Amino acid sequence: MDVLKTTLPYIISGISVGGQYALIAIGYTMVYGILRLINFAHGDVFMVAGLMMVYLSASLPLYLSIPLMILLTVLLGFTIERVAYKPLRSAPRMSVMISAIGVSYLLQNLALYITGGLNKNYPQIPWISDRISLFGMETSRVTVITPFLTIVLVFALVMLINHTKIGMAMRAVSRDFETSQLMGIQINRVISATFIIGTFLAAVGSILFFTNYPGVVPTSGAMPGLKAFVAAVFGGIGSIPGAVIGAFIIGIAESVIKGLDTILIVNGVISEQIGLATFSDAFTFVLLIIILVFKPTGLFGEKSTDKV
Amino acid sequence: MKKVLSLTLALIMIFALCSIGVAHADNPVVKIGVFEPQSGDNGAGGKQEVLGMQYANHLTPTVDIGGTTYDVELIYADNASSNDKAPTAAQTLISSGVSLVLGSYGSGVSIAASDTFDAAGVPAIGVTCTNPQVTAGCDVYFRICFLDPFQGTVLANFAKSELGATKAYCLAKQGDDYSGGLCNYFIEAFGKDNCVYEQFPEGTSDYSTYITNAQNQGCDVFFSPVSTEAAAQIIAKADTQALGMPILAGDTWDSNVILQAAKGTNVKICVTTFYQEGADAEFDAGIKSWINSDATALANNGGNDELAAVTVMGFDAYYVALEALKAAGSTDPADVLEVLPSVTYTGVTGAIAFDDIGDAKRDSAFVKQCNTETGVWDFVSVATVG
Known part of the structure; x- marks a missing residue:
């Protein structure tokens, strides 16, 4: 077997995972850019989006349940900001962060209460969950669509930030909170818009993620959320292109590490298993430590033009 | 007031x-x-x-x-x-x-x-x-x-004689006594040199790479006695990636979670279990x-x-x-x-x-196969070791 054919499935699945992390990571990075807040509840909003889809699709057809799910998720993100973060606007930053952790646990436990802790099967979405053949490997269509959809959405987002009035307001707020308020920017509207965009992307991400890995449990959001957060820090928190590139790097690296043993054995580099697959998660977090030690601003950090 | x-x-x-x-x-x-x-x-x-x-x-x-x-x-x-x-x-x-x-x-x-x-x-x-x-x-x-030494041996014998497998891919969850233990007993009975053993960490959702690993290493049976939650994902991925080998698991998989996940797919699943529906x-x-x-x-x-x-x-x-x-x-x-x-x-x-240790004296297990068309278990055989 040639090197390409054995390695390609890992790369493709890594790119797909990376695209899903990217959609979540943008939510982290945008909120951080504006509020200097790490919104720990973001991963759980992603999980709730998955659960809503499970329950909505049980009684509604898909062409209604998908838009409704996205709408409700956006509403949830908006409500969380208004209820849990806005009253703490003048409080120390740490208080808002603790409030975010509280929201995260609240959502997880609500989900535990509603689902009874059982795994919920995500609905099959026709067309995107179909099986296709790509360069001789079998995969589902969603794996291929994910990276492209991610890039299209990110492009649209960058356009929005650079060429619209609300985008300009976002850039201004991320530069200087107080001054932009003095200049007549309605800060609450800008913050709400940020949360709406972030949760919208998380909702789209949840469709792609759970179509690929069709099981939703209350802790489903925790690991992807954490990885997306690492991706945002890796790329330079506050920077959208940084978050996306960070997410793709982490997704691909993780997937390749899981298959590294096999790749090396099949290509005759090693003859025995050495158990590298075990370290796929450890790698992500080692990467986080390394980047924080050597380049705390991340790959693209502190480039104010990219900031939201 | x-x-x-x-x-x-x-x-x-x-x-x-x-x-x-x-x-x-x-x-x-x-x-x-x-x-x-x-x-x-x-x-x-x-x-x-x-x-x-x-x-x-x-x-x-x-x-x-x-x-x-x-x-x-x-x-x-x-x-x-x-x-x-x-x-x-x-x-x-x-x-x-x-x-x-x-x-x-x-x-x-x-x-x-x-x-x-x-x-x-x-x-x-x-x-x-x-x-x-x-x-x-x-x-x-x-x-x-x-017990697992018994169950692992039954499964390994079944893989060899009934499924004709020569190389097995074993997947367990890291730090999980059940799947890790059962995999070890399976490997012991099947032969260490003919097994590829991997573990996935807690919170894993992407099992596609493990499926690819099994395919790339030329295995002909996929042994993964993991929790039903992970099982549902593994079955879904095995179907989309055309795994091309039977999946084997222990008593945990004897659950309708598995049946629901496997219904309508093209995956062969066999499990060992304690009871066959219809016996009473x-x-x-x-x-x-x-x-x-x-x-x-x-x-x-x-x-x-x-x-x-x-x-x-x-x-x-x-x-x-x-x-x-x-x-x-x-x-x-x-x-x-x-x-x-x-x-x-x-x-x-x-x-x-x-017995003296406090274990039940049991010497037989049921082997069942998932019928992916109707979504029920089909009885295969009663297995004993001895």
């Missing part, structure tokens, strides 16, 4: 407490602890195991102990499928004064809680925890199911009508009345507990512990008797 309100609330609570007291005043109560996961990775399996106990409790709600009729009350504690929450859940049961404990589904939590039960001298009967370590180091732990038609009909009559029970069984072997094992475990209480002639855990080794009972899943 506030005082009046709080006083009223307090009064309501007191009345509520009184009414509970009145309702149960006629018979003394004996408490049996149910130490099972109700959430987490093994939540679905734990709920199914509890169903069997609840059904048994529904059929036989009282027991004669030393000439007095006692009402049997099941006390629940959720160990959340987590080894670090298990001792707390066990302590909750002990504090509420249970005479003995049933459970748990999942060997890891049972091992984690065994010291707590041991220290309190409360006997525990494992229902479907198959790892040898559950009973090996613990005087108070007994069990009514077969009268029992099957009874428990099915009970499950269908109770909305909560139906939801806990995954929305249909397909019987899981763990439910039947839970049913038998309840009666073993009653036998032990009868033989002890007292509700004191110490008395129950003393007579437990000599308790025997013939249940729906066969005869149950304990």
Whole structure:
């Protein structure tokens, strides 16, 4: 077997995972850019989006349940900001962060209460969950669509930030909170818009993620959320292109590490298993430590033009 | 105004407490602890195991102990499928004064809680925890199911002779006593040189790389005795990536979660288990009508009345507990512990008797295959080792 054919499935699945992390990571990075807040509840909003889809699709057809799910998720993100973060606007930053952790646990436990802790099967979405053949490997269509959809959405987002009035307001707020308020920017509207965009992307991400890995449990959001957060820090928190590139790097690296043993054995580099697959998660977090030690601003950090 | 309100609330609570007291005043109560996961990775399996106990409790709600009729009350504690929450859940049961404990589904939590039960001298009967370590180091732990060395050997023999496999891919969850243990016994029986063994970390959702690993290494059987939650994902990925080899698993996969995940796919799945539906038609009909009559029970069984072997094992475990209480002639855990080794009972899943370590003497397992068209289990064979 040639090197390409054995390695390609890992790369493709890594790119797909990376695209899903990217959609979540943008939510982290945008909120951080504006509020200097790490919104720990973001991963759980992603999980709730998955659960809503499970329950909505049980009684509604898909062409209604998908838009409704996205709408409700956006509403949830908006409500969380208004209820849990806005009253703490003048409080120390740490208080808002603790409030975010509280929201995260609240959502997880609500989900535990509603689902009874059982795994919920995500609905099959026709067309995107179909099986296709790509360069001789079998995969589902969603794996291929994910990276492209991610890039299209990110492009649209960058356009929005650079060429619209609300985008300009976002850039201004991320530069200087107080001054932009003095200049007549309605800060609450800008913050709400940020949360709406972030949760919208998380909702789209949840469709792609759970179509690929069709099981939703209350802790489903925790690991992807954490990885997306690492991706945002890796790329330079506050920077959208940084978050996306960070997410793709982490997704691909993780997937390749899981298959590294096999790749090396099949290509005759090693003859025995050495158990590298075990370290796929450890790698992500080692990467986080390394980047924080050597380049705390991340790959693209502190480039104010990219900031939201 | 506030005082009046709080006083009223307090009064309501007191009345509520009184009414509970009145309702149960006629018979003394004996408490049996149910130490099972109700959430987490093994939540679905734990709920199914509890169903069997609840059904048994529904059929036989009282027991004669030393000439007095006692009402049997099941006390629940959720160990959340987590080894670090298990001792707390066990302590909750002990504090509420249970005479003995049933459970748990999942060997890891049972091992984690065994010291707590041991220290309190409360006997525990494992229902479907198959790892040898559950009973090996613990005087108070007994069990009514077969063990992993046996199950692993049965599965390895089945893979070799029935499936004609020469190279096996084994996948376990990191730090999970059940899947890790079973994989080791499988590898021991199958031959270490012919096995590829990998572990995935907690919180994994992308199993596609493991499927690719198995394909790339030219394996011809995929052995993954992991939790049902992971199983559903593995089956979905095996289907989309055209795995091209049968999947083999242990008793955990005998669940309708697997059937639902596998229905309509093109994946061959074989499992070993404790009970084959249809072996006792009268029992099957009874428990099915009970499950269908109770909305909560139906939801806990995954929305249909397909019987899981763990439910039947839970049913038998309840009666073993009653036998032990009868033989002890007292509700004191110490008395129950003393007579437990000599308790025997013939249940729906066969005869149950304990050996010196406290394990059930069982020497046969059922092998079933998932029918992906109809979504039910098809009986394959009864397997023994010897």
